[in-house]
Amino acid sequence: MSATMRAAVCVRAGGPEVLELRELPVPAVRDGWSLVRVAGAGLNRSELRTRQGHSPTVRFPRVLGIECVGVVVASTDPAVPEGTTVAAVMGEMGRAYDGGYAEYALLPNATLMPVASTLPWDLLAALPETYLTAQGALDALGIERGGRLLIRGGTSSVGMAAAAIAAGYGVETAVTTRQAGKVDALTADHVVLDDGGSLREIWPDGPEYVLDLIGARTAVDSLRLVRRGGTVCVAGSLSGWLIQDFEPIAMIPSGTRLTAFHSETMKGRTDVLQRIVSEVESGVYRPNVDRVFDLEDIVAAHRYMEDDQATGKLVVTLRHE
Template sequence: MKAIVVEHAGAPDVLQIRTLPRPQPRPGWVLIQVKAFGLNRSEMFTRQGHSPSVKFPRVLGIECVGIVEAAPDTNLHAGQTVAAVMGEMGRAYDGGYAEYTLVPASHVIPLQTTLPWELLAAIPETYLTAWGSLFDAMEVQAGQSLVVRGGTSSVGMAAITLAKDKGLQVLATTRTEAKANALRENGADDVVIDTGQIADEVKRRVPGGVNGLLELIGTVTLLDSLQAVAPKGIVCFTGLLGNAWVIHEFEPMAAIPSTVKLTQYSSDTVSAANSTQALQQIVDGVAAGRYRVNIDRVFHFNDIVEAHRYMEENRAKGKLVVVVD
């Protein structure tokens, strides 16, 4: 089978297409014929060498969609449409950047859908991350106000769609005016140009601050984000678009306003047991036109180096997808 292999950390051109033996089915694991996969920044970080637990060579890919080829000793069967998400895919074992992948059944979600593969591939990791952040971590409610900081990312776009469907007032941020219209077209009520300091501007537009803020930029903007929410509001740390992992000299008593809550959501918690119902609901919502999937660009398998370079240059306004052809 064809697979995209990283022999060592480095620039996008370390992604090499190789011929590898097809994985052999084993009890409790699912062999999937991969039809398409979404790209994720965590894969870029791994390729760059920022995932210490990952041993090279490795086939990357924390998600994929496709068809079950074999699933011994599981509740799945050959021919089913499935999504595979997380569970150390592309980290502890080879992931979705291949024609076939072998994944523990605990992280394979069966789906009833006729959506095209490239559209389906844009949904799992992105929408489940946005769903978990808004509904599990933040417990948002209709009528509340929300800032999505990093709104043009794929998770940001999904979060805007979900929040508007729930009945929230949504402000979204972008660093460039050129991307502002994409946020409005996706449903954002207002757009804030992010200069690195948005708290005062947010409070000017929503007096007293917003009820919640979804932080997708990360540590470089988190302290400012904490100042943008109202008393008893909540900030959810979900993304690392700013490529910085820690806050130096963090003083919680000074940095977190009184009664403001800080939480985080990680898609590492996603599994078939806790996410099958949500993902099916999301897929059905996309099929019905209730939820919008923002695909920036679809790449062919052989164009993986170009795809990673595009992602690394922060050129996307939405999800990047690779089809296995």
């Protein structure tokens, strides 16, 4: 193993161009942490917002990346020996310490999830954050067979994963997009442009559940759309993190529930991730990977993400010499 590695470093807050490919020392292993040779990393909008400067706790320069998959090459945990295929997600990865945009990542043992997989690296890299978030959000909603589920932000990777998982629950699902050109890429019982009126035509009295992945801009509207007594779960930040002038008593209909899901709660859930991997291998879930980039193309990847061109997941793969 070389003493140095390639890494995409966010040198300051700004546009995609602040991501610079640099040669860095391979991190030294220390107690409680293990070294992973990164094979792939999913891209996430939270990384985009961090790069833009909207994460005040993050100090630059920083190697971003809140998730990755790869192989342990130096372990301090007997439960995850060298040679183990692992996924890692969250746990302040790419924020408090360097993350997955690098050939190697030194990660806390608590974040490592060993998985048995025959999937190619780019497909495996598309799963951890996206599918764990989708599963956790559906759990937070408490969906039950026979219900109706609206997913706002349906062309996002989490939206598409949630629709795939929800199909197995036997719920009637509607997914939305704000872009007419992306309608044909969506699979659900109902696919609509997110203009409010069309949603009322499908379900005049509203769905029992709304998974809102757009977030701040649409959360209050989702509370109006959901059936009285239903549940809205905000689990995305496509439109930002803060709801301006939010008045809970005035804006949450009586009896309706507003909850949220953060993927940090799924950190270390190896059992859930392994089940997801198995479902993908068997063809039950069909992840939508929109595009795979090389690490050298990280600027183009972030520009593609920022321009909202993707329908599904974006992945960066690492080529080791």
